Amino acid sequence: MDIATQSIDGGFADPVFNAQTVFRAVMDAMARPGSVQPLAAFARPPAPLSATAGAIALSLCDHDTPLWLDPALQAPAAAKSWLGFHAGAPLANTPADAHFALIANPAEMAALDGFSQGTQDYPDRSTTLILQVSDLTSGNPLLLEGPGIETTATIAPAQMPRHFVEQWKQNSQRFPRGVDIILAARDGIACLPRTTRIKTMEA
Amino acid sequence: MTDIATYNFAYLDEQTKRMIRRAILKGIAIPGYQVPFASREMPMPYGWGTGGVQVTASIIGPDDVLKVIDQGADDTTNAVSIRAFFKKVANVAVTTDTATATIIQTRHRIPEHPLSAGQVLVYQVPIPEPLRFLEPRETETRKMHALEEYGLMHVKLYEDIARHGRIATTYAYPVKVEGRYVMDPSPTPKFDNPKMHRSPALQLFGAGREKRIYAVPPFTDVVSLDFEDHPFEVQTFDQPCALCAAENVYLDEVILDDHGGHMFVCSDTDHCEKRRNAPTSPLWGGRAEGAGGGLDQSTSHSIPTPALRADPPHKGEGKEAQ
Numbered sequence: 001m002d003i004a005t006q007s008i009d010g011g012f013a014d015p016v017f018n019a020q021t022v023f024r025a026v027m028d029a030m031a032r033p034g035s036v037q038p039l040a041a042f043a044r045p046p047a048p049l050s051a052t053a054g055a056i057a058l059s060l061c062d063h064d065t066p067l068w069l070d071p072a073l074q075a076p077a078a079a080k081s082w083l084g085f086h087a088g089a090p091l092a093n094t095p096a097d098a099h100f101a102l103i104a105n106p107a108e109m110a111a112l113d114g115f116s117q118g119t120q121d122y123p124d125r126s127t128t129l130i131l132q133v134s135d136l137t138s139g140n141p142l143l144l145e146g147p148g149i150e151t152t153a154t155i156a157p158a159q160m161p162r163h164f165v166e167q168w169k170q171n172s173q174r175f176p177r178g179v180d181i182i183l184a185a186r187d188g189i190a191c192l193p194r195t196t197r198i199k200t201m202e203a
Numbered sequence: 204m205t206d207i208a209t210y211n212f213a214y215l216d217e218q219t220k221r222m223i224r225r226a227i228l229k230g231i232a233i234p235g236y237q238v239p240f241a242s243r244e245m246p247m248p249y250g251w252g253t254g255g256v257q258v259t260a261s262i263i264g265p266d267d268v269l270k271v272i273d274q275g276a277d278d279t280t281n282a283v284s285i286r287a288f289f290k291k292v293a294n295v296a297v298t299t300d301t302a303t304a305t306i307i308q309t310r311h312r313i314p315e316h317p318l319s320a321g322q323v324l325v326y327q328v329p330i331p332e333p334l335r336f337l338e339p340r341e342t343e344t345r346k347m348h349a350l351e352e353y354g355l356m357h358v359k360l361y362e363d364i365a366r367h368g369r370i371a372t373t374y375a376y377p378v379k380v381e382g383r384y385v386m387d388p389s390p391t392p393k394f395d396n397p398k399m400h401r402s403p404a405l406q407l408f409g410a411g412r413e414k415r416i417y418a419v420p421p422f423t424d425v426v427s428l429d430f431e432d433h434p435f436e437v438q439t440f441d442q443p444c445a446l447c448a449a450e451n452v453y454l455d456e457v458i459l460d461d462h463g464g465h466m467f468v469c470s471d472t473d474h475c476e477k478r479r480n481a482p483t484s485p486l487w488g489g490r491a492e493g494a495g496g497g498l499d500q501s502t503s504h505s506i507p508t509p510a511l512r513a514d515p516p517h518k519g520e521g522k523e524a525q
Contacts (some may be wrong), residue, residue, distance in 0.1 A: 016212045020264045023224045027262065030231045031405045031420045032320075060228075062221050099225075120349040124229040124238045147234050147381050148420035150403075176383065180232045193232035195381065195420075 007081035010044030012058055018042040022059040026182060029191040034144040034153025036136055036188040043086075046078035048104045052184035053132045054082070060128075061089040061100055068098035068115075068127070072105040098127045106131040107159045112167045115179050123176035126194075130182045133157045136190050146196040155190050157183050165198050172197055213260040214292040219243055223261040223416065227407060230418035235384030236348070237331050237415040245411065252285055253411030255308050255327030262323065262407075263289065263306060268296045270304035275312045275453065275470030299473045311374075311391040315452050315474040318404035320421060326389045328410040331417065333377045333387040353385045356428060364433055373438065378425045385428070386417065394437045394453045399425040444469045447478035 012018035025037040045054030061067055067089040073079050083089060083102075092098035095115045103109050109131075118126035133139075139158040142165070145151070161167065171178045171194060178194035211217065219241075226240040245253040263269065269289050273282040277299040285308060286297050298304050301316040310327040318324060330336075334344045337355045347353065356377055363371045376393035380386050388396060389408060399406065399419060406419040419425060429435035443450045445466040452474065454467040469475035 016217060017265065019217065019220070020212075020262075023220075024262065024264060027224070027227060027231070027405075028321075030228050031418075060221060060225055062218055064218075064222065065225070121345050122239075123233050123236060124226070126229075128228070147423040148231075150422045176233050176236060180228070193420075195232065195234065 003078050003081065006046045006078045007085050010046070010054075010082065011086040012042055012055070015058075018055070019059040022055045025189055026056060026059070026191065029182070029189050030148075030180070030193055032148045032153075033146065033191055033193055033196040034142075034149055034155050036155065036185075036190050038188045040187075045082050046076070048072055048076070048132075049079040049082065049102070050104075050132045050184060050186065052186065052189060053102055053104075053130050056130055056182060056184055056189070057083060057089075057100065057102060058086055061087040063088045063090065065099040066090050066092035066097050068092040068095050068101040070101070070103045070105060070109055072108075073102055095127065101127050101129045103129060103131045105159075106133060106161050109161050112161070112171050112179055117174055117177040117179065120177065123178070126177065126179055128180050128182065130184055131157075131160075132184050133159050134185065136183060136185045136188065143199040144192075144196050145199055146193075148193070149196070152199070155183075157185070157190070165200070168192070168198050210292050212265075212293055213263050213289070214245075215243065215257065215260045219257075220261045223257055226416045227258065227261065227418065230407070230416050231405070231420050233384075234419055234423050235380030235386040235417060237410075237417045239414055240416050242411045242414040246288075247284075249412035250329060252281060252308070252310055252327035254409030254413075254416070255310065255325050255411075256285060256288070256409075257411060258325050258407050258409035258416060259289065259306060259308050260293070262325075263293055263295060265293070265295065267305045268298050268303055270298050270301065270307045270473075272307065272309045272312060272314065272471075272473075274310070274455070275314070275474070276472045278472060281310060301473055311389040311395075312453065312470060313391065313395040313398045315449075315469070315471045316477075318398075318402055320403040322404040324402075324404050324406045326391075326406065326408045328387065328389040328408045328415075329412070330375075331387055331389075331408065331410040331413050331415040333375075333385050348384060351383065353379075353428075356385055357430075360428060360430070360433075364430070370429065370433055370435075376435075377428050379428060380419060381424050382426075386419075386425075388425075392438065392453055393427065393435075396425070396427045396435070397437065401425075440467060442467060444475060447475045449475065449478055 025039045029037045041051035043054040115127035136155050136157050139156045141154050141156040144153045180194055181192040183190045226238040229238045271282040271286040273279040301314040306323045308325040332344055338344050360370050374392050375387055375390040376396055378386050378388050401422050403421050408417045427435040440454050446468050453470045455470045456465055458465050
């Protein structure tokens with residue numbers, strides 16, 4: 001398939017209702033950190049962009065939201081032009097300029113504090129990171145607590161960034177500034193808003 | 204309804220919905236922080252719930268069941284017209300039953316029936332900034348939130364005590380969310396403040412004229428501000444609901460005539476109707492006979508007539524003045 005076809009094919013079949021379904025899954029996941037919200041594959045983006053991450057990008061991004069792509073997504077032209085055609089989001093030059101960042105390879109990603117943290121006056125002006133992970137069960141288990149969690153919750157996303165627990169602790173200390181993370185697995189999503197604390201698991 | 208092309212689903216265009224959805228996600232991530240958003244003109248005036256309507260329009264889907272309340276009532280103008288609006292532009296199911304609704308839009312009460320996980324409560328907010336009447340400049344209140352400088356709010360509550368001997372704020376009673384942001388719970392009676400604390404439902408707040416959205420995720424600490432020697436307390440009523448005899452609910456005073464006749468009834472109409480229609484209720488007409496309950500069974504009505512006055516108005520009363 002040539003690149004022009006790849007970049008035009010595979011958007012939402014039903015833009016209004018697909019976007020609403022994806023957003024509600026993200027909203028529920030953000031409101032209940034650690035819970036996994038199932039999500040069918042509504043979009044078929046070109047590799048290495050995953051169906052889930054692509055659908056989240058289509059439901060939240062548009063010409064108002066500079067988008068940063070990690071090197072794995074920067075390299076092939078197909079993913080870039082697919083996002084350009086369907087979402088119309090401009091590409092951010094640096095992570096600090098981005099409203100959203102799409103990360104296809106979280107294990108190799110740049111440090112969390114390189115992204116926009118918002119300001120003390122406007123903590124909402126921060127980057128929301130969309131991390132593509134293969135699943136939410138096979139990685140190191142993270143014990144979560146904080147708003148949205150009744151007692152504790154556990155998820156175990158695979159391929160998380162290096163020193164993630166330590167980086168996340170620093171992210172929490174910056175509150176109300178900080179980044180929020182959407183984890184996009186193959187058949188579901190989970191979120192880590194900046195208020196969520198990772199408790200150190202006892203060995 | 205005809206199938207001619209009308210508005211986009213739920214009235215708003217998709218770009219507007221995305222913008223509002225992004226603001227909602229930030230609001231959830233920073234509980235109690237007011238996220239600015241580009242509020243749109245809606246087909247109703249500011250002050251009629253344009254903020255709540257925009258939030259509802261951005262989250263609602265075809266499978267949702269919507270309930271709208273104005274104070275506690277499902278049947279007053281604002282509630283009826285907003286419910287009709289969404290029935291028309293989103294073709295969604297609507298209900299008055301708190302338990303079956305997935306989205307409840309409110310100004311400003313929280314239903315008496317406990318909310319459950321998965322439900323979303325959308326508040327219509329007139330003035331989202333709790334510090335606005337103490338400090339009119341947005342630049343200053345923004346700094347105060349940034350620096351967590353809330354002394355002024357405590358001074359205001361203290362002045363209440365100095366003047367009235369108690370905290371006289373009865374609605375829009377300021378709360379602190381998750382130990383960080385002081386938030387206006389919208390002009391909800393302070394009776395409902397405790398229901399916000401660690402509620403299993405997601406609470407979203409939309410202020411259309413002031414262009415702010417904020418949120419309280421489920422299971423989040425919402426603490427009403429107070430003093431050690433003047434702890435926060437809710438309103439109490441010395442009589443039950445005159446229609447359904449419910450206690451520990453929020454009551455509205457209803458004026459009955461020009462002679463001072465009045466009664467106190469549940470503000471939550473759905474709650475009140477359910478209680479009166481429940482077969483187990485001693486007030487239920489069909490079973491009242493012989494079912495105990497100790498109420499007057501000679502009347503054909505299921506609703507007991509409350510004793511309105513000790514001395515009913517006599518003929519010609521009130522005409523002397525003319």
